[in-house]
Amino acid sequence: MTTVLADQVAIVTGGGRGIGKAIALRLARDGADVGVMDIDGETAEATAKEIRRMDRRALAAAVDVSDYDSVRHGIAELAAGLGRLDILINNAGVEKRAPFLEIDPADWRRQLDVNLSGTFYCTQLAAREMAKRKYGRVINISSVAGLIGPIDLAAYGAAKAGIVGLTRAASLDLADYGITVNAIAPGPIETELMLGVWTAEALRERPQHGAIARFGTVDEIAHAVVFLASPESGFITGITLPVEGGASAAGAYMVEKYRRRRAAQS
Ligand SMILES: NC(=O)c1ccc[n+]([C@@H]2O[C@H](COP(=O)([O-])OP(=O)(O)OC[C@H]3O[C@@H](n4cnc5c(N)ncnc54)[C@H](O)[C@@H]3O)[C@@H](O)[C@H]2O)c1
Incomplete structure (x- = not known):
């Protein structure tokens, strides 16, 4: 069993299901308390219970990451309960599709509040804790929608692009405290969020839109998180690592790749 994260303590936001749950379980498998x-x-x-069954310590907190006081209480409670804080994974996120001309300002604000402000609140409050020991790893979950222009997702895309900028800015300030800050930009990963937001047709078509013609798995995101969270990754900071099956590599050439793929299928 790998224990690259032995004796470390991690906090995962949005750890109740989907990618966040897979990350929490993987961090525990690799030796962290969560x-x-x-x-x-x-x-x-329920996630914390599963981790305790793996003989790691785990605590849960009901926290709305878009509420600064809720985050303050949650991080204080978890860091005190687990004794320290080494790793923060900012994974909690919400997504709502709408054509640009029809975006409701309340939906715009919610997506910015949860995805972007939530990442800032958690990072600032966790980094104050990490700074005490001059060590930390912050990993933000952005999206391929933050790297290229998504359709019907202006608020989500803006928030996820904001995370890329926040990651760079925070990495500069927090380097002085031994804290690295990086992001991961997942492509389409099969989770309840995706199944809830996408039409049946999009679910059929979307895997064809990357160099690697399939959805990614939650475990593939968790694997990248462990790489960035590991103590050996101390010279990597401020980057956004795409884990998206080459979705952004081809750019406009993807149209041709897609055409050939469809022709081969017919
Ligand atoms: N699934 C994908 O294809 C995909 C692709 C790119 C990026 N992402 C990002 O990965 C992250 C996880 O996505 P997922 O597919 O597992 O989503 P999901 O909806 O399955 O899980 C999200 C979790 O976050 C929690 N959450 C939502 N709002 C919250 C808030 N205000 N405070 C605290 N927790 C909150 C939810 O309760 C849920 O447990 C998100 O940031 C998402 O934007 C997902």
Whole structure:
């Protein structure tokens, strides 16, 4: 069993399901004790319970990452309960599709509040804790939608692009405290978020839109998180690592790749 993260303590936001849950379980498998935060306290507790069955310590907290006081209480409670804080994974996110001309300002604000402000609140409060020991790893979950222009996702795309900028800015300031800050930009990963937001047709077509013609898995994102969270990754900071099957590599050439793929299928 690998224990690259032995004796470390991690907090994962949105750890109740999907990618966040897979990350929390993987960090535990690799030796970390884990604080699971989610707006849904019950699912957070269910993930924590699974981790305790792996003989790691785990605590859960019901936290809305878009609420600064909620984050302050949650991080203080988990860091005190687990004794320290080495790793923060900013994974909690929401996505709502709408054509640009029809975006409701309340939906715009919610997506910015949860995805971008939530990442800032958690990072600032966790980094104050990490700075005490002059060591930390912050990993933000952005999206391929933050790297290229997504359709019907202006608020989500803006928030996820904001995370790329926040990652760079925070990496400069926090380097002085031994803290690295990096991001991962997943492509389409099969989770409840994706199944809830996409049409059946999009679910059929979307895997064809990358160099690697399939959806990614939650475990492939968790694998990249462990790489960036590991103590050996101390010379990597401020980057956004795409884990998206080559979705952004081809750019406009993807149209031709897609055409050939369809022709080969017919
Ligand atoms: N699934 C994909 O294809 C995909 C692609 C790129 C990026 N992402 C990003 O990965 C992250 C996880 O996505 P997922 O597919 O697992 O989503 P999901 O909806 O399955 O899980 C998200 C989790 O975050 C929690 N959450 C939502 N709002 C919250 C808040 N305000 N405070 C605390 N917790 C909150 C939810 O309760 C849920 O447990 C998100 O940031 C998402 O934008 C997902």
